[in-house]
Amino acid sequence: MPNKIDQQSSISAADLTRLNQEAQSEATPSTARIIWSEFKADRPAIVALVIIVGFILFVMLASLFIDTPRMMETNIMNYFNPPFSAQDWLGADSAGRSIAQQLIVGSRNSIGIALGLTVISSTFGIAWGLISGYFNGYVDWGMQRVYDFMMMLPMLMIIIVLVTIIPHYNAITLTLIFSLFYWEGTSRLIRSRTLAEADKDYVAASITSGTNQWKIIFSQIMPNISSLIIVDTTLSFAENIGVETGLSFLGFGLPSQTPSLGTLIANANDPNNITQYWWTWLPAALEIIVLCLSISYIGQVLRRAADASQRQGLTS
């Protein structure tokens, strides 16, 4: 008889809506709202966000209109065309290839690989950290030893050796090779947080009521550390841009016919290029700096949003 209870209640309809509103205003705001208000409180963060999103969209769309094989053709007539000319507004390199076009396609490749690497390595790192942190004891011990071992490996060297051993590789194999080695930071962070989280009462309650362990890990603990995951993923995206470009710079990333920001910066390895023909490498270097700074700035804002004591927006 719900109706009857309603009638018996002494609270009027107006009071009920008022109480509802009060409860809503006092409730913890949702993660999305906290993040949004944090962005609103920090103007540079909005600028950084617009730069990143706008730039990624521009690069993805613009590169569709560029014919890469034709762009990479040697055109001796344009040999080191200076920048700001009518033909190539960022000049051309030693083979007469337009720097602006290479920059766009290269950015797409580099950002794409960094995104792929972030998705794969973060997923793996998060799963590793959660499992290792939740199952204490032997499982954790074993997983920690694997972690220690991976930390000891001279990563950069092993990646370079792997790239030289594998006869044919492309962007996807390259991303997979990188992913083998770049999950450790994430896994350690997630593990230490999971260790703390697994001691809490709600986990103990779930265990006593017989919830499946995997369900506890992935649908109870993981949502509770989601803010940490968001922050870490953003920051590792910024770092991962440096991974592929660094190897391409050394000449062990993408093949030379596939432009990347790293191969563009590698133009600076030639003493003539670095001083006389600065436009062949400087735009790419500046782009990486701006990209990494903006992404990490967004990461900092997200970190503040995740930590109630540092918030500048909503403070409740």
Next chain:
Amino acid sequence: MWKTILRRMLIMIPEVIILSILVFLLAKAMPGDPFTGSINPKANPAQIAHLMKMNGLDGPWYSQYWNWVVHLFHGNLGNSYQYQEPVTRLIAGRATNTLWLALFTMLLTYAIALPMGVFAGRHEGKLPDTIIRFYTYVTYCIPFFVILVVGIWIFGYVLGWFPTTGSISITASGWLDTIGSRFYHILLPGIMGALFSTVNIVQYLRSEVIDAKHSDYVRTARSKGVPTKDIYRHHIFRNSLLPIAAFAGYSITGLLNGSIFTETIFSYPGMGLLFINSISFRDYTVITALVLIYGILNLLGTLLSDIILSLVDPRIRIQ
């Protein structure tokens, strides 16, 4: 205490064994064999085959691995194909260059980071703190190689303040001149490396100082009438110094990885540049040796850090 160190060392043994197996298998996957280095126009295939048999390289992989390890313990890493000399001698020559650069970078890193960390912690939330935090944020997120390229462009080429290649100038003669020239060559890479690797130390020290500011021993010192300057210098700094010292071991990994970029960009003849050159010449004996050496150095670095940390922090020991 000793138990922790002993256990830590015991864990190292399987790690080294697995590392060596991994390196060996990588070497096997590369084309060529340990005698590629001694091939010359006078050698004939039958001789090579005989050499392979003599050195036990015709058996299954585990017996080959065993032979390789035995050679390793005799300090025999084969010959370099590119340079036609024993790998051990070649690497020993390059290692000193890398070592000097790494040592200089590390000392400079501490020289910059320690005062910065204490200063930021002391003036928490004020302007100097904001500036230092901004600095660490910028240096943390820009990829190292980009900064090196921009740095060598500005300071090496445009301004011409520093040499851009090599480890010593050709004209350097005499004892003092040689050392001076060497130092001049590691100056720019060292300064740039140090400026861009302070993040961890600064952040750690800053939070340590902020914690210590509100602790009992600092309050006692204050009430005794110890001047603020001395509290920071003698009480807080001394307490935070040992964990900071432990970072030295971990930073070896970063320095070694960075050395590949630094040495390539500055054409500095150390182990990193040797590695890159050997890769392009497919000089497999050198590559294998370098990967193994870097791995073992990393391992010793973390061992050192773990030992220092367990000395300082009893919580780590109990585990």
